[in-house]
Amino acid sequence: MPIAALGWNARWQETFEVHAGAGLVPARVVAEHRSHYRIATAEAEFSAGTTGRLRNTVAQRSDLPGVGDFVVAALAGGDSPATIEAVLPRTSALIRKASGKPDPQLLAANIDVVFIVTSMGGDFNLPRMKRYCALVQQGGAAPVMLVNKADLQNNATGLGGEIAALGQHSPVHLISARARESLQVLEQYFTGNRTVALIGSSGVGKSTLTNQLLGRDAQATQAVRDFDGRGRHTTTSRQLLVRPQDGAIIDTPGLRGLETWDATEGAEGTFEDIEGLALQCRFRNCRHDAEPDCAVRAAVARGELDAARVSDYIKQAHGH
DSSP: OOGGGGTOOHHHHHHHHTTOOTTEEEEEEEEEOSSOEEEEOSSOEEEEEEOHHHHHHOSSGGGSOOTTOEEEEEOOSTTOOEEEEEEOOOSOEEEEEOTTOSSEEEEEESOSEEEEEEESSTTOOHHHHHHHHHHHHHTTOEEEEEEEOGGGOTTHHHHHHHHHTTSOOOOEEEOOTTOGGGGGGGGGGGTTTOEEEEEOOTTSSHHHHHHHHHTSOOSOOOOOOTTTSOOOOOOOSOEEEEOSSSOEEEEOOOOOSOOBSOTTOOHHHHTHHHHHHHTTSSSTTOOSSSOTTOHHHHHHHTTSSOHHHHHHHHHHHHOO
């Protein structure tokens, strides 16, 4: 495969030149596993580890290689694994705060466009879409909103308009992931071997959409539960998949209770969904602790809000 198919261009080549040396080649991380990476070069895919020097010099875990990173690799002979010597400076990074962990978590790097996928039915949640959009924009990529399963609802156009009205100035497309003809509008985002990532909750159709855009069944899919319109995770690890025609796709496991890493964000943007629910509590001055009929605690119990985010909101709103 030509290295250009991986998104490599003159800019990346210029960045690589300062690292160029005997036995070193440019590569892209296409998968991340617990103990090793998969990297792709112009020649082939290899299993790779990181050097001790690289691990010891990074400031935080998210500075280590991740899916989508362009890296400087040393290829070993025989069956020995390759080693990643350095990570080239990223043009964008999709980063989230990992629940219960102090360090930010790198979801994907060097993404040009992010498809933020939602679906008609139980998953549709405008505040969550806004949080996804903020995460993407903070990371330096361009968000594009996709409303999947639009063929199943009569009010799809109206809901698409609600997303557009979020004020994010992002394109909104109504699609049906199982209908290939409805996806033609998305081809424009891959032009020039650009990399597109997909994020969204489980069951919204990301894996089906990925398979359609790739033209092959690369990702397992699973039916949505009838009783609540929710899905289960089908993609269990992040990976970069090169399309035969143009561009690449990074699919991510479903993200629920998303938190942006930018701690400087004000409560107005970050907690808008919680503030909206708080208006439904029985008591106007509800502290979301032990009061009866608390809409916020009820949303946490249903799995619709992340408990850590609610705790952060309470601390900021009530000063404790």
